[in-house]
Amino acid sequence: MGQSDEPPPGRQPDPFLEGRRIFDGAYRRADDFIDRGGQRVFRVLWFFLPETSIARNLRFQYIMASTFFSDAGRDALKYGALIAVVRSSGSTLHAALVGVAALLPPTLLGLYGGAVADALPRRAALAGVYTIQAVLCLVVPIVYGTELRSVLFLVFAINVLGQVSGPGEQSIAPLVASDEQLASANSLLSLASNVGTVFGTALLAPILLRALGVTAVFAASAALLLLATTRILRLQTEQEAKPVRWRRPDVDVRSMIRWLTDEPAVGTMVIVGVLAGTANVVLQTLAPRYVQSVLGLDPADAVYVFAPSTIGLALAIVVTPTLIRWLGERRSALGGFVLMAVALCLLGFVKYGLDAAIDPINPVRVISLIGLHPGAALRTASVLAIPIGFGVAAVAMSVQTYVNRRVPLARQGRTFALQSTLKNGSAILPLLALGAAASVFGVNAVLIVSPVLLIGLALGLVRLSERFGGHAPTTRLEVLSSFWQDAPHTNEPAG
Template sequence: MEGGLGVEQPTPPVPRRRGWAIDTTPLRNRAYRRVFGGVAVTMLGQQMTLVAVPYQVYRLTGSSLMVGLTSVVALVPLVVFGLLGGAIADAMDRRRLMVISSVGAAVTSALLAVQALLPGPGQLWVLWVLAAAVSAFAAVNQPARSAVIPALVGAEGVAAANALAMTVRQAGVIVGPLLAGLLIGLGDLSILYTVDAIGFVLAVLLLRGLPALPPEGVSGPLRLGAAVRGVGEGFGFLRTQPVLLMTFVVDVIAMLFAWPQAVFPELSETTYAGDANSLGWLFAGVSIGSLLMGLTSGWVSRVDRQGAVVLAAIAVWGVAIIGFGVSASLWLAVLCLAVAGAADMVSAVLRSAMLQTAAPDEMRGRMQGVFVVVVAGGPRLGDLRAGVMASSLGVTAAMVSGGVVIIVAMAVVAVAVPSFWFFRASRADEVAAQARARMAERAND
């Protein structure tokens, strides 16, 4: 059945299963299957490219500093185009934007494969330009992809749809780097980049089958100036919406004070030096927990008190990081990281659902753009804090202090912002309607 804009109607509500298995109800919707398929076919290649680029930079320069600068080169367009891409997603057909950005990503990955085949060691500036382009296209694609979910599956299916997408991402985070390591051992980086390009080509074919998905109230051609102004309008809107604002604030707190990756190399060379592949297990710990939680996330899609559960999940993250900080055994440390990853998965699924349902449709792209920036920037700031504190006070102090701050901060948020603590998924439409009314009032002033 087709709606007035040619969009397949959201899957009708069905009785919720009471089991723990991941809720696959959104996959009954043909349009959502195409979006989900686009995520699935690109995730493996994307993760392989994230391994291949820094490896190629190090092989070219022999400098860890240059590898670090490559990360910064990729972060800048991610921030800029994450915000701009969110505004563009609120000003043009989101299906068209997803197709264009996926084509751009496919071309960029193909160029990475070509440069890897050329004779000689390669050029650093070429890698940096292409790495920046990869980030830019991803930053434009993700807000549009997230913003269309409510239109495809309805408010009832948003949390389950997010859990499905995030679970397949976590599978890619685990399998992609492992497969990349094996292929790098064969000595041909072009294979990794080619897999990434093929994934995006398949995604384009899937996305082309979607109906038009314009934001509500948008007609006519995209005007770049209006999109740029839309970024400011998005931040102005966010300041008036404490519930939406806090979905970003609590995640920044969690990542800033307890993102642990910066201390993994030191621990692998000191505390866990006697354990085989300790570095690999430490890096895999969070993703293992996230994947297991994703596979058992059926209950998450049934949560009504989403704000309260987000705060509880982040507090659990803080407790798990404290446990990680005091662990003398590698396997206990990995277990704590897995618990932290599971808690982060719950928080991420519910925060995404809150953004997608409590924000008016005409603001969803911009909210998802901010989400991209926060998700990308928070861990990098957390690495900086952890590195500084670990080098001066030690790893245990850096991790334990961060976990304690998070627990206290979540209690403060619950008291200081009661609208977040009491937010219910069943009332998200009311929150979105109130936000739309405030937007209309501001426009008339």
């Protein structure tokens, strides 16, 4: 017979047991509330997805909810950190340091995080990381304040921990989805991630910043990360039953790149994902200056000017699984990348009369029906954000589906970690160089030229993979021909 938490007659209640009873009751009520809300959301999604069975999978619903909460918390934190630094110093250099603090951890530690993610059960790794991140979001601002050093440390620490959670999040779908469901599963996870980003960056953080201040944003980020922990703890997979080997991660950059070189179809797909991620980072960095110099608006409004990119994201969520079935992951990824690059170039031409050519057929004009009348340049920039959002999402989903289907599960965490390492490492120099170039030549010229630079970066990454892999350099672009080759569906055991 189990022991009751009620005290014996005549004895004073134990404050600890009483507090635990209250906490457990509040946790159960909050957990039930989130479950009921999630069930209502997924009932709506069932009507729009081509592979509806995965949306009814309760374990997948936990993953999707966890992805939403964790991304909302981390992105709200990053936005709050940027605003805190700008408010305290007003220096663009200090704002750039926030970006560098976010990019350095995946560049230096990405492969170690991927090895840890491969070695640990996904649920344990994600729950542990989310909890530690939440504690940091609460403790650092309260103890050390929101000055530059403490904010940089907080951003750096959150992103160090993210090197374990990131690969784990990207490689968890195969544990609950079948091979036929992977495209839809990754589409839904991309939807949850991007909706979380929009919620944290465009809704939660701006409101809290204006009403309560930066510390409130950090506290809200902690709450969201704790909610992510509660969702992922509800997930149970067959992987949990496997013994965990506690040992130092075996990380060899040369061997990992050599393995990808031996599987060139996988390696070149990873490079495409790297390029799309780099372009997205560049756009996010240049967006405030673009909004200020071209549109004449407050740089803080950049998040709202490019908000229509979520429309492109939503279209990609619906369309990309079908494109993958028709064209395959490779052509879908390339199509998304080309669309994104063209839209980036067109942003640079808005100041040179493109707005006058597009505005007569611009669908954004429909907002005039509700009394909003932005200028032609702003409407053109907003409509161009739609194909950018579509392209970024299509590339990400295509690459992730390709890797999930063709890379052994034991290597998926390290594969995604390598992609993150290359993406963030290759973004640091372009950020500094393009930021300096924008100051001299203008942001328009940078947006026009940057897609060409990204193509050059692709060639550099291919040569780098050949050098680390120990293979003799191939002539011209022969290595890219492997992009069209089918990678074998291998079942290599973990090792």
